[in-house]
Amino acid sequence: MDDLADQRDAPPAEREARVEAWTHALQDDLAAGTSTDPVRHALVDTALRWHLDLSSLRGAMTSTREDVRGRRFADWDQWRAWCTEEVVPWVDQLRHLFEQAGAPMTLRLDRHKDYEQFVDGAQLTDILTDLSTDLPQGDLLLPHEALVAFPGVEDDLRQGRWSPATAALIGEMTALARQWLTQPAMTRGMHPGAAIVLDTVACLMRAQLDAVDAAGPALLERAPRPTLVARARILAPARLRARLAWSLTPLTVPGPRRPSAPLSAVSPAAESTALRPPPPHPGGARPPQIPADRMPAHVAVIMDGNGRWAQQRDLPRPQGHRTGGPAVHEMIYGALEIGLPHLTLYAFSTENWKRDTDEITTILDAIRHDLDDGPLRDLDVRQRWLGHPDKLPDELVHALRREEHRTRNRTGLTLTVCINYGGRDEITRTAAALAQAARAGDIDPRFIGEDDFARHMPHPDMPDVDLLWRTGGEQRTSNFLPWHATYAELHFTPRYWPDVDRRDLWQAITEYSRRQRRHGAAPLIPARDDASASLSR
Structure with a gap:
């Protein structure tokens, strides 16, 4: 392309x-x-x-x-956003293929900056290589921020002149790209086959930068390429190492080919015929019959106790999060079976960044894997994400937004997953959006009401929480949906999250259905017979 x-x-x-x-x-x-x-x-x-x-x-x-x-970039931030849009989806497909093969290209959270810089280095190498093609078309894809450090260089490049400023710019850009591509810690902990792929790509691109450096004025006339000898020195030993790595790896063989949907979005009508019902409970349990007027519209769950479940069994805490995945699926199956309209799950809070890096990586990797290969893809579930992208891996943010878009027309359960979410943070950002609207004259600050505030929240159509349930024995709400859960009925249970299934959700809903919700009104007093009334007088 x-x-x-x-x-x-x-x-x-x-x-x-x-x-x-x-x-x-x-x-x-x-x-x-x-x-x-x-x-x-x-x-x-x-x-x-x-x-x-x-x-x-x-x-x-x-x-x-x-x-x-044509593209123009004011600074490196704009340039990096373009790189992410251009490159990351393709890298994402490569990672998914490795995962399907049984050799996951695991990305460590504490190495996220290394991965970003590697992508930037690859894109910068490509831009420097293609100068002879881009410039005659009027394209100069280096950010203005980089060009202004070399007075006159933009005019020189657009005129195809090799000047001292041009030579200095190219020297600095190749050094920067080489620095970004050299990330020795990036492949630590990866499967050796995947690591060899990335290491070899880095070596080939550094050889390409050597060719750019050696080209001199010819760089503006034709695209430089590494010599065959240089390429052979990289590829020959890499192929030997890769052959050994893969020979020692039991790989998953692809199953039979299946028809694929086209790139464009599938129509809602066509998609609805492909949706399947949730699998039945392994023990044959069926949901209770709850009267429609006693059924909650929105249940929110704090999935607590994964780490303690693992520690109780002398396992590392991350193992508890891996084991808790099926419980998430059970909640969704149970919500679909009982006809719950809205389910919100607290998966990762803004305070969870204080935890051990391995635990954080396990949580976020599990979420990402579920988005790509989990059992929810063919269910009538509209998926949404509530939280902030700051510090989250780009590929996870991309997957979350992809699923939001892919499932946007589904009419069954609306599942909202809170990732990198904090209730106070949500209210603070909403207040800032409301203040900006008032400053722009879109709203009169003297007449701001609750409805105005709700309209400026990330999901304005999210209904109030009727039932807030927390597992794991703790009895607090932990900065979870403070705006929406103001009048929620609270339900606390002692079992750790990996031990719950859909029957626990049904039990919580059953208990909710027995409660009398007043929202500040006086309690209803049952009518008494005349004898009781006389005695009371």
Whole structure:
């Protein structure tokens, strides 16, 4: 797709049309299961064999098409946002393939900055290599922040002049890219096969930067390439190491190929026919019959006790979070079976960053794996995320937003997962949004009411919580949904989260149905017979 966007034999509009046509052809090929184009055939075959969801690539493909129109970046932050949009979805697919094969490319939370810089280094290497192609088309994809340090260099580059300023800029950019690509700690703890792939890619790109450095003025005339000898010195030993690594690894063989949905969103009508009911309870338990007027509309759950469950069994705390995954699925199955409209789960709070890095990594990796391969994909569940992206891995944020978009038309259970969420933080940010609206004149601060505040919350349509349930024996709400849970009925149970299943949810709802909710009104006094009334007088 980059090649189509960069071809110099056609004006921008035609190149943009070529990228768009290639994307549509891929959509048709996915439906057909094959392609006459060798690149698309390889992509379609891999996606079908390994059950990859290529819909997540639509944003990257759109970004590639829009690159034809030219890009300008004021600073490195804008440039990095573009890199993330262009590269991360493809890396995401590679990671998913490794996971499907049984050799997960685990990304450690404390190495997240290394991964980001590696992606930046790869993109910067590509930009420096393609200067001879981009500049004649009017594209200079280095941020203005980098160019201003070398007076006159932007004019020199756009005119195709190799000047001292140009040489100095290229020298600094290649050094920066080489620094970003050199992240020796990035692959620690990965499967050796995946680690060899990344290490080899880094070596090849550093060889590419050597070629850029050696090109001199020719860099503005043609794209430099490493010599065959340089490539062989990297690839020959890497292939030997990779062969050994994979020979020692029992890999999962792909199952039979299955038809795939096209890249465009599946229509709600077509999707509804593919949805399946939740699996029955292993013991045959069925949900109780709750009268409609006694049924809560919104249940929120603090899933507490994973770490203590593990420690009680002399296991590391992260193991408790892994074991707690099936309990999450049970809650969702139970909510679907009993007809609950809204379920909100507290998965990771803003205070949880204080925990051990391995525990944090396990929690976030488990959430990410569930989004990609969990059993919820074909259920009538509309998935939403409540929280803030700060400090979360980009690939997790991408997966959360992808599932929000993919399931947005489902009409069954609305499942909201709170990740990197804090109640006070939510209220503070909402107050800031309300203040900004007042400053812009969109609302009169003298007449702000509760409805105005609710409209500026992240999910304005989220109903109030009717029942707030916490497992694990603790009896506090822990900064969870303070706005929505103001009038919630509270339910605390002693069992640790990994030990609960859908029957516990049904029991909580049954107990809720027996409570009398008054919302500040006086309690109802049952009518008494005349004899009782006389005695009371």
